[in-house]
Amino acid sequence: MKRFKKAYIEITNSCNLNCSFCPKTTREKKFLEVDEYKKIINEIQPYVNFLYLHLMGEPLLHQNLDEILKVSYDNSMKINITTNGTLIKNKLDDIINNKCVRKVSFSLHSFEANDNTNFDNYIDDIINASKILSSNDITVVLKLWNLDSTNNDVLDKEGLNNLNDNIISKLISSLSKKYNEENILKVYDELLKRNTCEINKHIYLQTGEKFEWPVNTKDKTFDKIFCYGLLDQFGVLSNGDVVPCCLDNNGEIKLGNIFNESFKDILEKEETKIFIKNMKDNIPPCALCKKCSYARKKV
Numbered sequence: 280m281k282r283f284k285k286a287y288i289e290i291t292n293s294c295n296l297n298c299s300f301c302p303k304t305t306r307e308k309k310f311l312e313v314d315e316y317k318k319i320i321n322e323i324q325p326y327v328n329f330l331y332l333h334l335m336g337e338p339l340l341h342q343n344l345d346e347i348l349k350v351s352y353d354n355s356m357k358i359n360i361t362t363n364g365t366l367i368k369n370k371l372d373d374i375i376n377n378k379c380v381r382k383v384s385f386s387l388h389s390f391e392a393n394d395n396t397n398f399d400n401y402i403d404d405i406i407n408a409s410k411i412l413s414s415n416d417i418t419v420v421l422k423l424w425n426l427d428s429t430n431n432d433v434l435d436k437e438g439l440n441n442l443n444d445n446i447i448s449k450l451i452s453s454l455s456k457k458y459n460e461e462n463i464l465k466v467y468d469e470l471l472k473r474n475t476c477e478i479n480k481h482i483y484l485q486t487g488e489k490f491e492w493p494v495n496t497k498d499k500t501f502d503k504i505f506c507y508g509l510l511d512q513f514g515v516l517s518n519g520d521v522v523p524c525c526l527d528n529n530g531e532i533k534l535g536n537i538f539n540e541s542f543k544d545i546l547e548k549e550e551t552k553i554f555i556k557n558m559k560d561n562i563p564p565c566a567l568c569k570k571c572s573y574a575r576k577k578v
């Protein structure tokens with residue numbers, strides 16, 4: 280059993296979209312060199328079970344994704360990819376041929392959060408990719424994290440989620456054997472109960488609340504939180520800075536730099552230990568954590 284369940288390795292902090300809900304980053308734009316990725320993997324491999332290839336940024340934008348996945352495979356690292364899906368068509372072979380990817384999640388809520396006009400092309404690429412990935416035993420998660428529970432409707436029609444019904448209908452008719460237009464209400468029922476619905480083997484539709492990044496939270500701060508940051512997860516930014524989670528978009532909670540120090544040394548630092556102790560005691564270890572809506576919800 281390794282110490283951490285997952286890590287977020289930001290192979291790039293660049294993105295080809297401009298989602299309205301995205302806080303972006305003030306950090307310099309950077310793509311990890313393959314050698315830098317190798318160095319990170321060598322450091323963290325003994326500590327972590329599987330990796331995501333994002334923190335900020337769109338991982339499929341990386342022109343050396345193929346090599347990055349090869350390095351992952353050679354080091355027995357299991358990979359989850361979360362993507363806005365716009366570039367999936369050209370990266371499918373890389374994902375399938377390197378046998379290390381276990382899950383691909385498509386953030387479909389990104390479509391409506393951009394001034395994008397080619398809906399049919401976008402959704403058709405996602406549908407085609409979902410078929411190919413799932414037939415290669417890779418789990419596909421089709422995410423619509425754009426709900427607003429302040430509205431009573433199950434898939435509320437306010438804000439940037441006007442296309443949800445349209446998207447769900449298209450996904451069901453193209454990807455599902457179990458569901459169709461006749462029984463589509465059962466899908467909505469599942470989403471209401473569990474926020475997830477298996478629409479075909481290895482293919483899941485998932486809904487979730489609109490996300491509020493801690494950097495954007497303007498309301499009051501909280502004295503008690505619950506979070507797995509540095510308990511079962513951590514992140515490495517594209518400049519090598521180690522952070523406790525995937526929500527530190529600007530690298531405010533820098534614990535060390537993996538290009539200059541060993542990961543082991545970073546974990547053994549006094550400030551890292553204090554951070555972990557506070558997390559275990561539900562005390563926000565820093566200003567960003569104090570206003571983190573993700574951590575606040577679970578107390």
Ligand code: SF4
Nearest residue numbers: 294296298301336363
């Ligand atoms: S949320 Fe993701 S897809 Fe959207 S702009 Fe930010 S990094 Fe890009």
Ligand code: SF4
Nearest residue numbers: 506508524568571574
């Ligand atoms: S409380 Fe929020 S900002 Fe702090 S480590 Fe957890 S997820 Fe990250």
